[in-house]
Amino acid sequence: MSRHETLRAGLRAAGLGAAATTGALVGFGVRRGAPMTVLAAAGDRLRGLPAFVAPDRSFGPSALLGLAHHLVLVAAWAALYALVAVRLQRARGGAAGTVVALLVAVVAVTVDSVLPAWVCLAAGVASAPQRVLLAIALATALTMGMAFAQRTEE
DSSP states (O other): OOOHHHHHHHHHHHHHHHHHHHHHHHHHHHHTTSSTTHHHHHHHHOOOOOOTSSOOOOSHHHHHHHHHHHHHHHHHHHHHHHHHHHHHHHHTTHOOOHHHHHHHHHHHHHHGGSSSHHHHHHOOOOOOOHHHHHHHHHHHHHHHHHHHHHHHHH
């Protein structure tokens, strides 16, 4: 696979990963009573405000900031996944991509407890069970996105 094809595969994986994980974050918000709650809390945290304290839980500036931040991070993780998975799949076959997707997803959600908010999915406001669900959604979406990308290349 050429560099251009790897980039296109990474973009497809990023699109599917962003859709899956953003949907999960909105679902977490629905469970709290407002769909944008988690994204707004992430935006508040990125702005230096305490998460889940501000009364605005609509699709306002905090939610937009949280969403933009989340999409950029998912794209970065998907690009990393594409770079590693394409090389491993050439050498080892299709199952390597799934293993790499699981590793990338696990690392992406476990760094939330160690790194600053600006490098954590959902700015680190997701609870531990929610981070597990985000990891599952991200790993599944990355694997499916790469499979879809490779199928359309043939």
